[in-house]
Amino acid sequence: MTQTLRANRDRLMQSLDELGRIGAYDAGNGVMGVRRLALSDEDATGRRLVMSWFEQAGLAVSIDQIGNAYADRPGADPALAPVMAGSHVDSVPTGGRFDGALGVLSALEAVRTLNDLSITTPRPITIAYFTDEEGCRFGTDMLGSAVATDRIPLADARALRDADGISVGDELDRLDFAGPEPVGQRRPHAFVECHVEQGPILAREGYDLGVVTGVQGISWRRLTLVGSAAHAGATPTDYRKDAGLAAAQINVRLREMCVSGEFGELRATMGVIRPEPGSVNVIPGRVTATVDLRNPDADALAAAERTLDNFCRELAESSGVHITWQQTARTPPVIFDEHVRVVIASVADRLALRHRPIVAGAGHDAQEWSRLCPTAMIFVPGENDGISHNPLELSTPEQCGHAADALLNTIVTLAGEGA
């Protein structure tokens, strides 16, 4: 029978609290937020703190050229590829204490527990944090893991600039985080990431954790609608070319598509709808808008894009509003490895944790690693409907402890394979 191990929940929560104090700010009403923008001074302080914990746990730390930190724990057989677990330390400008940090620190807690119990796994274990997962400073998310897994060339990543013109390369050099390890060298046996769900499903349905089946595909478009600006009182309805109305019709059509069931689990958002000239008594002559489409199924995502295109064409004809669009981002859906998912689910069963399969609504480092090795994720429920990218982000000690137990036993199981 496989031994079931328990992580030290109190130690995990202490580390989360300590890391959460770096970049902390008062968000009002006694709620503390976290601001550790990628490659800022706060991010660097957080990185160094976690690195010191890696070293205290006896791990050999190596930094690669894009600033990803890898902490290696030897296995009984050094010839075997390691099991890797990790996430990120950076945050959005108004973040919480758990996004990213929980994944890194629950992996650290797994290693600390193995150290306490003097357990050596057959395979080595690597725990890691990756540079600039959030993408909100330099504009490209999952940057460090994308470079490590050969999706984005190192030189392109270093050249990315923030709004002040400061580049990723400048900051890596300034903070001494452009490490000596060449990028693209790591080929793990498997990769696991524990992360807060960032949504309401697990908590509302009373689950202890989610076994993530994959990541939704994302399609971003920028729409430009050109009608004609005219007097709100003197222009009869028949004569109008109202770009604002056309934008509203597109938004309504997107909602109809989401609830029709025709496009699977489609989610659609028009996050920007900017009318010009933007005056109370002028028919909007021009609207700039964005469409964010998400779907875990590649075909359903493509079908939604085609349906949107057709609708815009027909709408342009019937309304006289000229509609053009540009694709500003597109990432295909990711399906996580079946075997790793089964390992996580069986570990959760052994721990008597209630779990369900769940699709990730956001992007994660794990999707980058999934191109290189069998990969899956463990999702952790959160309070306040799982709110995230918000200072109210909160997973309880019990929720975090369950996740750490599941990650620990998943790592141990995977690290015993093929030995």
Ligand SMILES: [Zn+2]
């Ligand atoms: Zn995250």
